[in-house]
Amino acid sequence: MKRLAATAAFAWLMTTGAAIAGPPVPTPKEVLGHDMGEDRYVASYSETTIYWKRLAEVSDRIKLVDIGPTVEKRRQLMAIVSSPENLAMLDKYKDISERLGRAEGLTDAQARALAAEGKAVIWVDGGIHASETLTHSAIIQQVYDLVNSDDAEAKRIRDNVIMLFAANNPDGQELVANWYMRIKDPAKREAGFESLPKLYHAYVGHDNNRDFYMAEMPETQNISRVLFRDWRPQIVLNQHQTGPAGTVVFIPPFRDPFNFNFDPLVMTSLEEVGAAMQSRLLADGKRGGTSRDGAHYDTWYNGNLRSISYFHNAIGILTETIGKPVPIDIELVPERQLPGNNQPAPIAPQKWHIGQSLEYSMTINRAVLSYAASNREKLLFNIYRMGANSIARGSTDNWTMTPTRIAEMHAASAATGAKPVATRTRGSSSIDPRFYDAVMKNPANRDARAYVIDPGQRDYPTAIRFLNALIKLGVDVDRASAPFTANGKSWPAGTYFVRTAQAYRPHILDMFEPQDYPENFEYPGGPPIPPADATGYTPAFQMGVGFERVLDPLEVPSERISTLLSPTPGRIVGDGKAGYLVGHGANNSFILSNRLLKAGQSVSWLSQPVAVAGAAAEPGALWIPASPVATRIVEAAATELGLNVERAAAAPIGERDAMKRPRIALVDLYGGLMPTGWMRWIFDQHEFPFTIVYPQQLDAGKLRRDFDVVILPHAAFQPQSARASGDGMFRGRGDDKQPKPEEIPAEYRAWLGSVTPEKTVPALKAFVEDGGSLIAMGGSAQALALAMDLPVEDAVAETVDGKTARPPRSKFYVPGALVEASVDRNSPFAYGMPEKVDLFFDDSPVWKLKPGATGVEVPVRFAGVPKLKSGWAHGLERMGGAAAIVEVDRGKGRIVLIGPEVALRAQTHGAFKLLFNAIYLGAGHGRR
Structure with missing residues (x-):
């Protein structure tokens, strides 16, 4: 084996390839016994690696690299495909791609020379969501195609492009495939993966594609190192399933809103590649591709694999293709039958096989790679251009336009009595141009040139974790070699700071600054248009990191840090x-x-x-x-x-x-809850002991014998109405989605069942009355408050025609934003907290106390009209005075209701203590 230079210590070449005159390239069926795209077949990760290794034994067009371990200690392989000549000089081309992606110390002329000499680098993946099994087959077939084919286009691609193929979620792929294929008779295999017993990632399931600005999971770290440290590819092709109803595949470009931090060139380049994909589909007679408003995907959120690419100057491609292992029907959606810019070639309703979806994937793959081959130099130069732009913007005074700035311009104009002049563009008007400079060139509105991390802050080790999140995503951190002054303050030697004059400046700004999400309604006064994910998520705020924005040049002798930091030793x-x-x-x-x-x-x-x-x-x-x-x-x-x-x-x-060591029961459901999975990760990282329990064990009662604390994460307890409606607040799996006991192996049958008012709630009441502590979070807290008739009620609900319910979204809507709450620091529930904390609020429950309520404590509440710290919130005044956390005494024990997310995706470090304190108080009962 030949080791690659400049990679992590565990990365290594699996093979150096074979001679050109080797045996013929075997098909997947010749090695695995199945055609890719075969009905009722799912390829495992083991099969992927078996096949790729077989190709590497017989072909000099492929090399395999181990990029690191998974959660379950498998090795995550990356297949590098290119011409033999390119593979022989792999280190050279990796260095060129990395230098152009970093952009430091290069002139335009030098960058153009490197672009002329280099090869386009394209990342192609599959299976990050392991139940999306089309993508497992796709990367096997795509690698075979590019290794085997000798048509002119394939040769041109191999000559000009270095392709990095990877399975994103090896553990999940193995679980899903083995579960599906355990049924020996193909005719009896289920349509999808409804009976899968647990999350298809050991901790986080579907949320592994929400982990990319924190990179908590080992697989995310492996991928991020390849993308943003080692190789810095120009295009990231991220393949998913399933497409919007009435279509076959969603492809770029995307709908608005457009994140204001990244370079606009990345979006225009995305439009180019998207057009090439759609044109190639149509040229091949493949109808049913949709883009833009044809689906809910946008380019705002930073946490997805493809979307984080934009903040790193790469072209992130998302594909969402229909299909299941069994044949399905393309639905008739009449509105989809009218051609338009979103969908130029509608497809008629028809029976559809997974093999047809694979053909679409192959066409799309060729379209992207052919575009890269034809535009090799442009792609390489443009990633340099965007990086150089970022370095320049971080080196001079710069201003970022946001919706808030636009509102300020209109307000400044209105204050003079001037009337705006309507334009022909809907929803816009012109005002005196002097207000542009008045707002946009205001020195106080400048973008930061650096962020200084306060070494004396309350939780400095968490600030180091934040810096490590930046480093894992390719950002360089500096450590001062001598004392310095910034913002009129003195900072000691050893202080960490982050300069924005880096190629990845868009990502740096997005990690430190509030997201200013534009108000987005279907029409004035109408319902809001939901975002694809969170609207406000600023990690520095979620983690409670103390930092200073430095607007002027920061000239400090310093050491560049690009490897992970250990906590600064305490005194x-x-x-x-x-x-x-x-x-x-x-x-x-x-x-x-x-x-x-x-x-x-x-x-x-x-x-x-x-x-x-x-x-x-x-x-x-x-x-x-x-x-x-x-x-x-x-x-x-x-x-x-x-x-x-x-x-x-x-x-x-x-x-x-x-205090005493807590005996924690953490509730999960059959199929797995992502909030439970993230909680397991948080507990493992902080060394809390815990036991996973399922509804049958809860229903059996006598919980106090074994546990001090029972935790009901969000979605563990769902009202029947929410299960029936699929309400997003109560994400989870109801009884109707669970298999019959005889349909699954005996080892999983004890996991079946749901938390119910009829059986589970009485057992939980007995647990609390006997001295136990019950902690309910998010939607589970709302359901529990109703089921146990606690002395609280929904603080934002309104009564209309005698019915009390949350107001419609046209009146109140907070779709994933950071909202500031006030903390009672004398309450043991809030020990160690600052006076204010930024809580992640996603239409979360909040409460007011019923008249005459006793034995109730409110350690955290939204005082006055809460302050929106990051994202979008409509009707926030309705939360004024609402309780975010409520503790209710019952019998010998207590019930703790936590409304907003304090353990979301292992990102809300600034709020972790609210949960941790509740656990310890439950275990030791605290001081009454």
Whole structure:
């Protein structure tokens, strides 16, 4: 095996290829026994690797590279396909692509020379959503086509393009294929994957394609390293299933809104490739392709594999193709039958086989690769051009136009009494051009040239996690080599900062700045047009990171950081022998607590404010009596976890609450809940012990014997009306979607069932009354409040014609945005929190207390009219004064309702303590 240079230590070449005069290239059927696109067949990841390795044994047009481990410790392979001559000089072409993508230190002339010498680099993937099985077959067949074919187009592609093929989700692909193919009689195999027992990614299922600005999962990290560090391809072809009803495939371009951060050249290039794809489909007689408003996909959100490409100056292509392993019918959607720009060639209703979908995938693949071959130099130069533009914008005063700036211009004009002049373009009017400079050239509105990370912030280790998220996505971080001044403040040597004069400036801005999503209604006063995903998600806000925007040039001697950071070691101060004080502000303090309690050591929370290692006094500090074991754990944690520690000469005076190791029951359903999966990931990262429980175990009762805390994540408990309607707030699987017990292996039958008012709620009531703590989140909290008749009611509901319900979306709509909430820092539920926290709100439940409510605590609420921090919110004034978290005493125990998302996709680090505190208070009951 020959090792690749400049890759991660574990990346290696599986083969160096065979001689040209080797044996003929075998078809997939000759190796695997199945044709790709065969009805009632699903290709596993094992089969993918078997076939690719077989090709690599007999052909010099393919090399395999191991790009890293998966969650389940499989090896994730990437097949590199090109001409033998290109593969022989792979390191050279990778270096050219990386240099042009980075764009630093190059002139235009040098970039053009490199573009003329280099090869286009195109990423082609499949299977990120493992139930989308067409894409498993597609990448097998596409690799075969490009390795085997000797037509003129294939030769031109291999000569001019280096293709990187990868299966995005090996573990999920293996699970789905093995589950489907376990039925030996093909005629008895199900239409889809309705009976799959668990998520098709060990933790996050479908949300693995929402992980790309945080890169928490190993597979995301592998892919991101290839895309944004090692290779920096110019096009990313991300293949999905299924297409919109009444069509065959969705292809770019996309509908608005357009994210304001990325370079416009990436969107015009996307239009070019999309046109080439549609034209190729039509030239091949393949009808039914749709684009733009033909589906809900847009280019706003940064968390998808294809969309994050735009923030890295690459052309991200999404395809969504219909098809299942069994034949289906193309639906008749009459509105789809009229030709237009969204869909130039409608397709008639008809029976459809997965093999036909594969033919579409092959045509699209050839269209993209042929475009790349014909536009090799342009693609290579343009990714440099966009990177150079970003470096230039980050090096000078620059302003970004947003909807807020447009509103400011209109307001400034209206303040003078001037009347706008309507234009022929709907929804627009012209005003005096002087207001452009007044708003857009206002020095206070400039884009940041750098972001300085405050080294003295409450949770510095989480700030380091944020920096690592940037680094994993190709951003370079700087560490000051000497003290410096910025924004009138002095910063010590060792301070981290991020310059925006980088090729990936669009991604940097999107990670630090609020998303200013445009209001988007079907018509004035009408219903809103839903976004494709979150409208506001600023990771720095979600993680509670303290930083300063620096608008002027920042000249600081510094060291460039491009590898992952470890937490800055904490300080250990004092020489006392009685024990240790540790602050409650860092999430990593819960890792320390979990380690100590696992080792049988004592941990208490101090209810009175205490200063720790020179920090400001706050309630909730940890007191850890000295012992040889505690000393070893605490002092190691100071270095490993970045926690400041004070050695105390005596135990602190005042009340304190002894903690005990929590016995956590985390509820899941058959088929798997993504909120549960993300919670498992968060718990694993913070070393919380937990047990997954299913409804049958809950219904059996006697929960208090085994558990202190039961957690109902969002969608674990759904009202029947929500299950029937498919309401997005209550995403999950109802009884009607679960298989019959006799249809699945015995090991999974105990997982069947749902959380119900009839059986489960009485068992949960008994658990609480016997001293247990029940934590319900999101939609489950709303359902539980109703089922248990808790003294709360929906704070935004309105009564019309005697019926109380949430107002229509035309009056109240918050589709995934960050909203500021106020925190009662004296409540143990909020220990370690700042006075304000940015909570992710996605039409989440919020409450007001019923008259006469007693035994209720509200540690977090939306005071006044809440402040929108990032994204889009309509009717936010209805949330004024609403409770975000409610604690209700019942019997010997408590019920905690958490409305907004505090554990969303392992991104909301700034709110984690609200959940962690609730768990520990439930385990140790806290101080009443």
